[in-house]
Amino acid sequence: MRFVIPTSPAPTLPVLGTDARFPIRRVYCIGRNYAAHSIEMGGNPDRETPFFFQKNPDNLDPSGVFPYPAKSSDVHHEVEMVVALKSGGVGIPAAQALDHVFGYAVGLDMTRRDLQSQAKETRRPWEIGKAFERSAPCGPIVPAEQIGRPDRGLIQLKINGEARQTGDLDQMIWKVPEMIAYLSDYFELAAGDVIMSGTPAGVGPVHRGDVMEAVIEGVGDLRVAVV
Numbered sequence: 001m002r003f004v005i006p007t008s009p010a011p012t013l014p015v016l017g018t019d020a021r022f023p024i025r026r027v028y029c030i031g032r033n034y035a036a037h038s039i040e041m042g043g044n045p046d047r048e049t050p051f052f053f054q055k056n057p058d059n060l061d062p063s064g065v066f067p068y069p070a071k072s073s074d075v076h077h078e079v080e081m082v083v084a085l086k087s088g089g090v091g092i093p094a095a096q097a098l099d100h101v102f103g104y105a106v107g108l109d110m111t112r113r114d115l116q117s118q119a120k121e122t123r124r125p126w127e128i129g130k131a132f133e134r135s136a137p138c139g140p141i142v143p144a145e146q147i148g149r150p151d152r153g154l155i156q157l158k159i160n161g162e163a164r165q166t167g168d169l170d171q172m173i174w175k176v177p178e179m180i181a182y183l184s185d186y187f188e189l190a191a192g193d194v195i196m197s198g199t200p201a202g203v204g205p206v207h208r209g210d211v212m213e214a215v216i217e218g219v220g221d222l223r224v225a226v227v
């Protein structure tokens, strides 16, 4: 196929144990999926209807470097488990949802909180706060066939060695199979789609020079320098 303009490189993530890459199609992110985080954001801790926003596929960044973005003075860390799909469809039952998972990774949903807060106050969309360049640092995808289903265990983020966010995967309000089932009722899911599964309490600002260290028990860890 010929193109009339230069094509962009396909966004990909590394996969642990192979030099083959995981190609990214879409990025869905759930909001307020841990009760304690929902409370800290002024929401309520109940199991309300889930809501999602999206980042751009090329926002996922395995480089280990997070350039502090323009137009914000309050950029927050949100550590999240990333779920990578190898297949999809519509109307996927929760009981079959995990059959579509290729693997899992440790990711960060970096957020220009000041711009997101303005967007909320003015009832505008969130992209300006969420979907900016390199806004989703992400570690390598670990195939599910190696680790099974990570549905409990520590999820933590440290800044410069100090724990800031500490939670457990079993505190997710909407579990991974439920998120896949829900999304598949509204969108056609497909191979290459990834889901960022929400962050525990303790979100807060980062500064240039900080080192973020994220860990998810059974999945792996991720080290990212803020520059």
Ligand code: MN
Pocket (backbone or CB within 6 Å): 029, 030, 031, 078, 080, 109, 198, 199
């Ligand atoms: Mn998030």
